[in-house]
Every structure is written in structure tokens, then in C-alpha cells.
Amino acid sequence: xxxxxxxxxxxxxxxxxxxxxxxxxxxxxxxxxxxxxxxxxxxxxxxxxxxxxxxxxxxxxxxxxxxxxxxxxxxxxxxxxxxxxxxxxxxxxxxxxxxxxxxxxxxxxxxxxxxxxxxxxxxxxxxxxxxxxxxxxxxxxxxxxxxxxxxxxxxxxxxxxxxxxxxxxxxxxxxxxxxxxxxxxxxxxxxxxxxxxxxxxxxxxxxxxxxxxxxxxxxxxxxxxxxxxxxxxxxxxxxxxxxxxxxxx
Numbered sequence: 675x676x677x678x679x680x681x682x683x684x685x686x687x688x689x690x691x692x693x694x695x696x697x698x699x700x701x702x703x704x705x706x707x708x709x710x711x712x713x714x715x716x717x718x719x720x721x722x723x724x725x726x727x728x729x730x731x732x733x734x735x736x737x738x739x740x741x742x743x744x745x746x747x748x749x750x751x752x753x754x755x756x757x758x759x760x761x762x763x764x765x766x767x768x769x770x771x772x773x774x775x776x777x778x779x780x781x782x783x784x785x786x787x788x789x790x791x792x793x794x795x796x797x798x799x800x801x802x803x804x805x806x807x808x809x810x811x812x813x814x815x816x817x818x819x820x821x822x823x824x825x826x827x828x829x830x831x832x833x834x835x836x837x838x839x840x841x842x843x844x845x846x847x848x849x850x851x852x853x854x855x856x857x858x859x860x861x862x863x864x865x866x867x868x869x870x871x872x873x874x875x876x877x878x879x880x881x882x883x884x885x886x887x888x889x890x891x892x893x894x895x896x897x898x899x900x901x902x903x904x905x906x907x908x909x910x911x912x913x914x915x916x917x918x919x920x921x922x923x
Contacts, residue, residue, distance in 0.1 A: 812824055
């Protein structure tokens with residue numbers, strides 16, 4: 675009995691010795707190879723600093739051929755030297771092409787000619803993902819308004835984490851990662867989600883989009899497929915430049 679107890683006492687030490695056994699270099703490479711995944715190989719994308727990624731769609735060129743009026747017909751905003759400006763009263767414009775999941779880059783600027791206004795009246799516009807879900811564009815620098823309607827908000831739904839707005843006259847930028855809602859017929863299987871960086875600062879972190887961004891009333895859930903990117907004419911001369919996106923589906 676004493677001998678058996680002595681043998682059992684030695685067993686943990688023997689196990690530790692086995693665990694401490696030095697593996698050969700070949701054995702280590704064989705073990706490492708078991709967790710290596712070789713397919714698929716990611717496509718090579720040129721992404722120089724400040725340049726449009728090589729697999730992106732540049733939505734502003736020498737003309738507005740990729741855009742149209744949201745009411746139908748020609749886009750009637752001005753485009754000069756790569757800068758697109760809202761023509762107040764002409765209506766919203768949208769891309770001719772529809773999109774679902776995207777990485778979107780937009781630069782925008784408000785001028786100081788509306789500094790006599792306040793709240794929602796100070797240089798208002800919007801970027802509508804799939805024509806339905808608005809990321810607010812507004813001069814929110816020293817300009818109090820309802821927080822779920824300030825720059826960087828999912829309009830009337832989600833307040834931005836912080837206010838990263840620069841003063842009027844300076845270019846701002848949004849980098850947006852958007853996952854579109856999924857539908858099976860009229861049934862929504864999953865909502866949309868959006869992540870927004872405003873001037874490099876995270877303001878929406880994988881935020882669930884409840885539905886359409888309504889000015890009056892609660893969000894609505896409407897089944898749809900891929901739809902255009904839309905820019906809003908809210909009566910102010912907001913400017914845009916360097917708009918590009920990458921399809922993520």
C-alpha cells in the first residue's frame with residue numbers, strides 16, 4: 675500500500691517532465707502549420723495616404739454623370755474644381771447606382787454666412803445611406819441643438835458619442851462603415867448598423883439603425899434592396915468633395 679501511494683505521488687512530476695519536453699524545430703513548425711489558413715488570399719489594394727483606394731468608386735469626377743436628381747432628371751447642384759455645392763431649392767441628389775454594405779468617405783464644409791442662424795438652421799444637410807438612413811451634416815461648432823440632430827448623429831435616433839465638429843470654413847470628414855439591413859420579403863431579418871468617424875474621432879460605434887430617419891414620428895421599417903446614396907438639399911450651401919466608397923458585399 676505504501677508503495678502504491680509513493681508511485682501515485684510521483685505521477686504529477688512525471689507529467690510535468692513530459693510537458694517540459696523540448697520539441698524539435700520541425701515539430702514546432704508542424705504544430706504551427708495546423709492553424710495556418712492559406713485561402714482565400716486577400717486582393718491587393720493600393721491605399722496611399724490621402725488617395726482614393728484602388729478598389730473604391732470615386733463618386734465625384736469632372737462632372738455629375740454619376741448623380742441625378744432624387745426627383746428624377748439631371749442633378750442641378752454646382753461642381754467646380756472637384757467641390758460639389760448644394761443649390762438651395764433644387765432638391766436632393768442621389769447616385770445613379772444602388773449600394774448595400776459600404777465603406778464611405780465624405781468630406782464636407784459649411785461656410786460662415788449662416789452664423790446668424792442657430793440650431794438646425796445653421797448649414798444643414800445630410801448623407802442618406804440607401805436613401806433612407808441619414809447621418810446628419812450640420813454646423814455643430816458652438817451651436818446647441820437637440821443632440822440626436824447634431825453633426826454625426828443618426829438623425830433623430832442616436833446621439834454621437836462626442837462632438838468632433840470643426841469651425842465653419844474648415845473641411846470636415848466622415849468615414850462610415852455601413853452594414854445594410856437584411857430582409858426576407860417584407861420581414862426584416864436584421865437591422866442596419868453604422869460606424870462613423872468624424873474627423874478621425876469615433877462618434878457612432880456599430881450603432882443599430884432602428885429604421886428610416888424621420889423628421890416627424892418614429893422610425894419606419896420598409897423592406898428594400900440596394901439603393902442610392904443621397905445628399906440632402908436643406909436650403910443651405912453646404913459643400914462636399916472627395917466622395918468615394920468601397921462595396922463590402
